Amino acid sequence: MGHQVGIIGGDGIGPEVIAEALKVVRAAGVQLDTVEYDLGGTRYLRDGTILPDEILEEWRGLDALLLGAVGTPGVPPGVIERGLLLKMRFELDLYINQRPFLYPPNNVDMIVIRENTEGPYVGEGGVLRKGTVHEVATQGSVNTRHGVERCVRYAFALADSRPRRHLTLVHKTNVLTFAGDLWDRTFSEVAVEYPGVSTNYHHVDAACIYFVQSPEQYDVVVTDNLFGDILTDLGGAVSGGIGFASSGNLNPARTGPSMFEPVHGSAPDIAGQDKANPVAAILSAALMLDHLGEGAAADRVRSACADTATITGSTREVGDLVVARLSH
Numbered sequence: 593m594g595h596q597v598g599i600i601g602g603d604g605i606g607p608e609v610i611a612e613a614l615k616v617v618r619a620a621g622v623q624l625d626t627v628e629y630d631l632g633g634t635r636y637l638r639d640g641t642i643l644p645d646e647i648l649e650e651w652r653g654l655d656a657l658l659l660g661a662v663g664t665p666g667v668p669p670g671v672i673e674r675g676l677l678l679k680m681r682f683e684l685d686l687y688i689n690q691r692p693f694l695y696p697p698n699n700v701d702m703i704v705i706r707e708n709t710e711g712p713y714v715g716e717g718g719v720l721r722k723g724t725v726h727e728v729a730t731q732g733s734v735n736t737r738h739g740v741e742r743c744v745r746y747a748f749a750l751a752d753s754r755p756r757r758h759l760t761l762v763h764k765t766n767v768l769t770f771a772g773d774l775w776d777r778t779f780s781e782v783a784v785e786y787p788g789v790s791t792n793y794h795h796v797d798a799a800c801i802y803f804v805q806s807p808e809q810y811d812v813v814v815t816d817n818l819f820g821d822i823l824t825d826l827g828g829a830v831s832g833g834i835g836f837a838s839s840g841n842l843n844p845a846r847t848g849p850s851m852f853e854p855v856h857g858s859a860p861d862i863a864g865q866d867k868a869n870p871v872a873a874i875l876s877a878a879l880m881l882d883h884l885g886e887g888a889a890a891d892r893v894r895s896a897c898a899d900t901a902t903i904t905g906s907t908r909e910v911g912d913l914v915v916a917r918l919s920h
């Protein structure tokens with residue numbers, strides 16, 4: 593029996609890139625038993641449902657989830673993001689968002705570990721006197737010792753397993769003094785347990801400069817949910833483009849399936865045109881293979897994707913090329 597994987601193609605280019613990712617995984621010799629789920633903005637516009645509870649419960653028994661992209665014009669901002677993506681991250685306790693960037697032409701070889709269940713993403717806050725001159729909007733950021741510590745611990749263990757053994761904390765401790773202090777103290781305390789890992793700290797604004805000017809200095813970077821969201825788009829931009837950026841939403845405690853998805857969105861403007869870059873989805877599937885204990889296949893898929901930033905071709909042609917490279 594193969595690994596039980598739930599597939600959410602989603603909207604826009606999502607189904608196209610996922611088709612290529614599945615083609616590559618199968619060509620790499622990994623057996624998957626897939627179940628497809630029709631979810632996303634298109635479904636929402638059709639019947640008003642986003643993520644029925646039965647589906648969420650069904651997922652708890654799976655080994656992993658692979659998602660293309662969700663989001664459709666015509667759906668108000670936040671509906672699908674909160675109702676599907678963030679609900680998955682919160683309900684399945686996918687507390688690590690692991691986003692690797694490997695791009696030799698820019699000397700980039702880093703992994704950003706983004707906390708994935710807290711920060712401003714929790715949706716704390718509200719609005720008063722909406723539409724009046726006295727309107728008030730608050731949006732809180734939740735940072736718990738438990739949430740920060742498990743994320744920081746994961747990042748230290750990962751850094752310790754890599755040759756350079758270097759970990760950078762990114763935050764904004766000079767302004768976000770409450771959350772920043774919690775992150776900074778937790779980081780320093782866990783660091784004591786990892787004497788072999790060298791550490792440093794960058795304010796997030798400075799990190800934006802360094803990501804562009806000297807990304808080679810980073811090995812593993814750990815940061816909060818929102819900073820991680822922003823920094824990883826930048827990471828994609830300096831690593832060949834967002835079309836190559838992969839991610840794993842991980843539940844390292846394995847109390848449920850982890851979810852793998854490209855960093856990019858549904859790109860409705862090019863949907864259905866066989867134009868989308870499938871490499872981010874293929875590399876996300878490789879992260880899934882790592883998680884499923886198929887590390888050798890994952891490495892083969894990654895090698896087959898090397899240098900794909902230098903080629904041009906349609907979605908399917910790029911998928912076929914990666915498949916062809918696997919057999920060598």
Ligand code: IPM
Nearest residue numbers: 673674677678821824854855
């Ligand atoms: C990402 C996306 C999501 C996020 C959105 C779509 C909710 O931008 O995965 O980076 O902000 O986390």
Ligand code: MN
Nearest residue numbers: 821822825855
């Ligand atoms: Mn993002």
